[in-house]
Amino acid sequence: MKMTQLLTSKKIIALSISAALTFSVNGQDKVETIQVTGSYIKRTAVDAAEPVQVLDYNFIQSTGATTVAELISKLAISSGAENQADSYTQASTQGTGNVNLRGLGLSSTLVLINGRRQTISGAITNDGSVFVDTSHIPIDAIEQIEVLKEGAASTYGSDAVAGVVNFILRKDFEGFEINAGISKVTDSSQKDTDIGFLWGTEFNNTYITVSGHYLDRTPLSTADRPDLGDNAFSSLGNSFLLYPIQADGSFDFSPITVAEGPYAGTYAPFENVADPSCLDDELGVLIPQASGTRCGFNYGPIYNLVNTETRTQLYTNISHDFSGGTQLSADLSWSSNKVKDNPQSPSYPDLTFPFISSIHEGNPFGTGVIWLGRPLGADQDPALAPRKNETFRASFNLAGSFENNWGWDTALTYSKNTYTQYQQDQLRSRLVAALAGEGGLNNDELFNPFDRTSITDSIIEDFTHITKSEKNTDLLAFDAVIDGRLFDMPAGPVNFAAGIQARKEGFHVATDDVYEINYDADGNPIPVDLIFLAGLSEVDVDRTSFALFAESLLPVSDNIEVTAAVRYEKLENDSSFDPKIALRWQASEKLIVRASASTAFREASLSQMNATAATINGISDFNPDGSAKSPAFVGVLARGNEDLKPEQSKNYNLGLIFKATSSLDFKIDYWRVDYTDLITVENAQGKIADDPNGEDIIRTAAGLLSAIEVDYFNSSSVTVKGIDIESVWKINDQFNLTFNASHFLTYELTKDNGEVVEAAGSFNYDNFARSLPEDKATLNLNWVGESQRASVNVNYISSYETAIALPENESAKIDSFTTVDTQYSATFGITEESEATITLGIKNLLDEAPPRVFNGFGNLSYDPKQHSPLGRVFFAKAKFAF
Incomplete structure (x- = not known):
């Protein structure tokens, strides 16, 4: 990779770090400090140079969310994630969850658990994106979520282009809590039932925290919402x-x-x-x-x-404090998510x-x-297409301090995911035999398509095949960091951190013999013996990377501090050098100015480089006169590309923090991401529109569309600009009001054919971006009494438009979507040492229906990446603490 730089910032960073390294360590006592996602340096300033949004335990509880996916869907900064069932455009990610910061793609958000990396899921989206599966995380175990809203490759390495989401899980808990809940759609039988527990104890400086959660989900059929599936x-x-x-x-x-x-x-x-x-x-x-x-x-x-689904999640943290300040801790977690029905044609x-x-x-x-x-x-x-998603994680951490008050922190983390997918299809060879009168279990039966009543169970059994594929991913990461005070400047101490990280990741795909893609002597894929599904290639690859990084915090004056960071990452076939510089200026008692500039990168995933996989997409073919035909589902064969280069970005942020009063503050940040060499897969619809008879457009002898072959490639560029607004108003000791909003100023991308388009405010059916409303916002009002509490949450998604060719009765505008959630809780004492909390609430109080979307014939009539199909939902929860 070409070494990236931001004008002269690279020189500034190099000078500041080399200067820091030339001074001896100062042994002064440490001041009470905190560490925030995005930096390895602990600091006293709560409002640092990095734009970090914190979702604490009380806020998470106020949302009434029972899964992390539900919580992420309400984040203003996340747009276009795949957290709902949709067999048409996201068939291979069902039973998982993810985050999509800035709408820059699932692969461009780095997800951490307790500050450590987690393996990506074996599930792969229709556009080839990979992601960390957030459904592994039990919501009951979350202490807080920190969202870093800027690139962070200088700190964490690959993938942190759009930002970082760090799930910090509970530890050092003492007591026992058990909770149960039920939520039900008001005009349907669909319901979620869940039960969880949290237990912790301490003995001889050893702390143990254990959490578990089980969710049982019943289905909601499109038949119950016919207007959402009428196309x-x-x-x-x-x-x-x-x-x-x-x-x-x-x-x-x-x-x-x-x-x-x-x-x-x-x-x-x-x-x-x-x-x-x-x-x-x-x-x-x-x-x-x-x-x-x-x-x-x-x-x-x-x-x-x-879909009908069950989720089982277990998490435990064990830590021990040794004399001398050394601490050993271990996080262990396991989850199993099963989609049990998933009916298909x-x-x-x-x-x-x-x-x-x-x-x-x-x-x-x-x-x-x-x-x-x-x-x-x-x-x-209907045919059933169940999914099974299993994840295991173990992280061991040993930390302590030297006599000179410098600290050290090491961790070894292993995580593994297995995603198993079943899909029914018909064997081409046996169907051909049946059409010739040689079908059935005894090779002597005729399949007559002109008379459907003549088909027998023997014929069906003979030509039906249930494919099975299993994708395994794993990650082993070692981290070591030292941090401390280098020397004193007139305005204060210079703090420094440095470390190393080594990673090894693997990607393994196994499938049954029928579904496996094999290749001829020329390296061309041999069609699998199925009438519709195009198969999957078996893969067994791994790779390693190694990184060195350093960070320094310099108090330039009493009111100005500068953070400089740099990371060098040696990849298996490339390398990346990523600097960052950030400034925090206390302009006045009430005003803080912050600014940062950095570079970031994302390495191509092993699946994008090595795997060939087929998805089923609704595609509009074209008549000889150029008019579009009604869409039909066809196989889209995505081919891996070993020559992919890492994506690169330049990230900028300029923000103001205004503390109007001691109880009211406003944060506004202007941000920009210049993304180059973006890795994406060719858009099948766009490809056939550009050239209906291209060499990768597969047709039968009669000219009928059969399949489309697409490749992963590095597209030219994406420029995204926007504004984030955050405000917290502590009205009094009981009332608290929080507002968050994110607005796209522009999302300029280059399509496969070189055309530059504006994707913000668009459904983006024919390019690699997902649907991108220009605005998302949340408003949260909390009231906390002595033994009671209540909350009201308003969630807003602005309108956007589609450019797809529309029937006369359809509209290009996709209306805005506003939902109101409310809940009330009361706590009662049971005994002197135990209490119960009862919560009642309503999600989507006004029963707002998802806006109608025309996504071509063959797809759902709403946007599952943005809107919920549930309507009004009642829920009740009970928690008992001992």
Whole structure:
């Protein structure tokens, strides 16, 4: 990688650190200090140069959230995360959670647990993003969450481009708490039931804290919210395209007449003919074509908006204080999340679009036809596609101090995730055999697509296959840091920290023999024996990295302090040098000015470099005249690229902190990220729009779209600018008001074809950005009494627009979305040493429905990356403390 720099800041940092290293250590006593995410230096200033938002335990409890995903969805700075079920655009991340700071992508946010790295999930998004799975973290165990709202590669290394989210878990707890809760959607049977506990004790300077949480979630079907899935249908139900070729190979373009039977009528060559029984099932739909009619399949009511799911999470912290100030601690955690149903269409359409000859036993047309359909239709039970997500983490930390008041801190952290995915499809070879009368378990049965009532259980069992894939990720990280006071300047001591980090990460993919992608002698992928799913390549790779870093805090004057940091990271095939400089100026008693400039980077993930994987996307093909066809789901084959370069960014922040009174403050920050060499996967819709007949657009002999091949690549640039606002008003001893907002000024990106577009305020259906409302904001009012408390939370997401071609009855505008959550708690004494707390609340008090989104035919009619489909939810919780 080319060495990055920010004008002269690199020289300033190098001079300040080298100067710091030339002085001997001062042995003065330490002042009470704290360490904030984004720095290794402990300091007395609460409002440091780094823009950090802190969500403390009381705030987290006031939201009523039962999962980390629910909590993250309310963060103003997070936009476009995948925290809800959506089988259409995020089918391979169900049962997980993530964060997307600044909307810069799931891979651009670094997630830490107790300040240490965590392995990424084995789940991979449709656009190839990798992420740390936040569903591993039990919400009951969280002490506070610190959100660093700027790049932090100089401190933490790769991935901290958009910022850092640090989950700080509870420890040193004494007592026992057990809690249980239930939340239920008001107009549906969907409910969440959860139970958790927290126990801690201390003996002989040893502290033990144990926490556990179990969640049982029941489903919410799209059938219960039909307006959210009314565009989720396919034109490929069961239809036939008359292809006028005879048994002897000659063509006959004469009209085709069927004298009797369900297909009786006269048809033109190349006309679409729908199955006459199409409307016998309520999920069948007739779709007019330029020539004839197709039988479509309204699969929307089959799918879930919320899946049946169970989550089990365990966490423990054990620490011991030795004489002399040395402390040994260990964090151990394990989680198992299971998506138990995840219903899908009974079968996918056959994207090979088989040709059925004129002499097929069931063919009533007397001429060849191309079958546009799926082996199993609306008359069959849905196929289930369960997911299993298991994570283990162990972190061991040994810290202490030298006699000269310098401190040292070492940690060894190992984490592993296994994501298992099941998906049903049909074997192409066995379907072809069945069409030829050689199907079934004894190879002697005929599958007649012209008469769906003739299909037997033996045929279904013979050509149906349930694929299984398992992705394993693991990370071993060693950290060592020293920090202390170097010397005194007239304005105060110069503090310094330095350290090393070594990491080894692995990525392993295993799948069944049918689903595995193999390659021919020329290195080209061999199509798997499935009619729809395009397969997955087996991978077994790992890599290592090593980093040196240093940081110095210099009090330039009584009112100005400068922080300088630098990190050198040696990657397996590259390297990165990332400096940072930050300034904090106490301009007056009430006004603080802060500014920072830094560089950051993100290394390509092992999956982006080595794996080939297929996803299923709704794609609009094009007619010869250039008009768009109705979207249909096709396989998109994403190919790994070993030549990917690390992404690079330059990050800037300028902020003001105004303390109007001792109880009211305002923080406003202008930020900018200049992102280059962004790693993304080619947008399949954009690719076919640019060239419908390109070499990577796979079509059948009849010209029908079958699949699209896309590659990971380094795109040119993204420039993102915005403003964050935060205010806390402690009205009195009982009332507290908190406001947070994030606004995009611009999100300028370059599409695959080189076109520069503005993504802020857009749904971004045809580029690599996610939906990006310009504004998100939260307002939280808390009242705390002696034994009672109450809260009101207002969550706002601004409107945005889509540029997709719209039917007449659809709107390009996606309305704003405002929800109000409220809760009340009361605490009662049970005995002298125990108490109970009862909480009652309502989420989405006004029963606001998610705004309608037209995302093409074949997808949900709302945006699950921004809005909730639940409506009003009542919840109740009980906590008993002993």
